[in-house]
Amino acid sequence: MKDVLLLFDIDGTLLDSGEAGTRALNKAFQSLFGIDDAFRGISMAGKTDTQIIKEALSLHGIDSRNGVVESVMNRYIELLKVEIDNPRKRLKPGVKEVLHTITDLGLPMGLLTGNIEPGARIKLGAFDLNRYFPAGAFGSDHDDRDMLLPIALQRFARLGVEVPPQRCVIIGDTPRDVRCSKIHGGRCIAVCTGPYDADTLQDAGADLVLESLEDRERFLQFLAAEVN
Numbered sequence: 001m002k003d004v005l006l007l008f009d010i011d012g013t014l015l016d017s018g019e020a021g022t023r024a025l026n027k028a029f030q031s032l033f034g035i036d037d038a039f040r041g042i043s044m045a046g047k048t049d050t051q052i053i054k055e056a057l058s059l060h061g062i063d064s065r066n067g068v069v070e071s072v073m074n075r076y077i078e079l080l081k082v083e084i085d086n087p088r089k090r091l092k093p094g095v096k097e098v099l100h101t102i103t104d105l106g107l108p109m110g111l112l113t114g115n116i117e118p119g120a121r122i123k124l125g126a127f128d129l130n131r132y133f134p135a136g137a138f139g140s141d142h143d144d145r146d147m148l149l150p151i152a153l154q155r156f157a158r159l160g161v162e163v164p165p166q167r168c169v170i171i172g173d174t175p176r177d178v179r180c181s182k183i184h185g186g187r188c189i190a191v192c193t194g195p196y197d198a199d200t201l202q203d204a205g206a207d208l209v210l211e212s213l214e215d216r217e218r219f220l221q222f223l224a225a226e227v228n
């Protein structure tokens with residue numbers, strides 16, 4: 001089971017930020033462009049931050065060239081550092097136990113997330129989880145989530161972990177997580193701790209659907225039987 005790489009999504013899978021991300025994005029648009037509630041009606045689950053920001057810019061008729069996207073991201077990160085400190089943020093059930101178990105098994109793990117990397121590190125840092133994830137691929141690497149798996153593999157190869165996509169397991173909570181794995185021949189465990197139910201995630205093509213990461217037994221059975 002050594003040459004398996006586990007890549008985790010963040011929002012809806014590992015944690016719930018208490019809507020810190022959405023508030024930080026809305027406040028960034030308010031402070032830069034004077035627009036209130038700029039992200040109302042924009043669905044975010046499974047999309048990259050850059051994709052979401054570009055959608056909002058387009059919706060409000062703002063030209064996204066000339067460093068505008070970068071300005072939004074910089075302001076977003078400043079605001080996220082403040083917003084993450086809220087009483088509604090939570091780890092998803094079973095997360096700590098699963099991360100401990102994977103560590104004990106000696107399996108490499110990383111991130112595959114639509115969050116830009118500084119945002120990902122702020123959210124994970126609020127729960128002291130950064131130490132589990134030495135590398136990954138982020139919304140700051142590409143707008144399109146479907147392009148992220150090869151980037152994560154390159155980063156791990158540089159760390160001496162050479163794994164083909166067929167032996168990667170993406171753990172996520174949306175059909176977009178499933179697709180960004182399947183498109184490269186990877187595996188996907190989907191969890192129902194985000195906005196999607198089991199039927200939707202199954203129909204999207206997940207190899208295994210779990211109510212939450214609390215179902216550690218089936219998680220480990222999958223790793224042992226399906227990937228080994």
Ligand SMILES: [Mg+2]
Binds near residue numbers: 010012013173174194
């Ligand atoms: Mg997610």
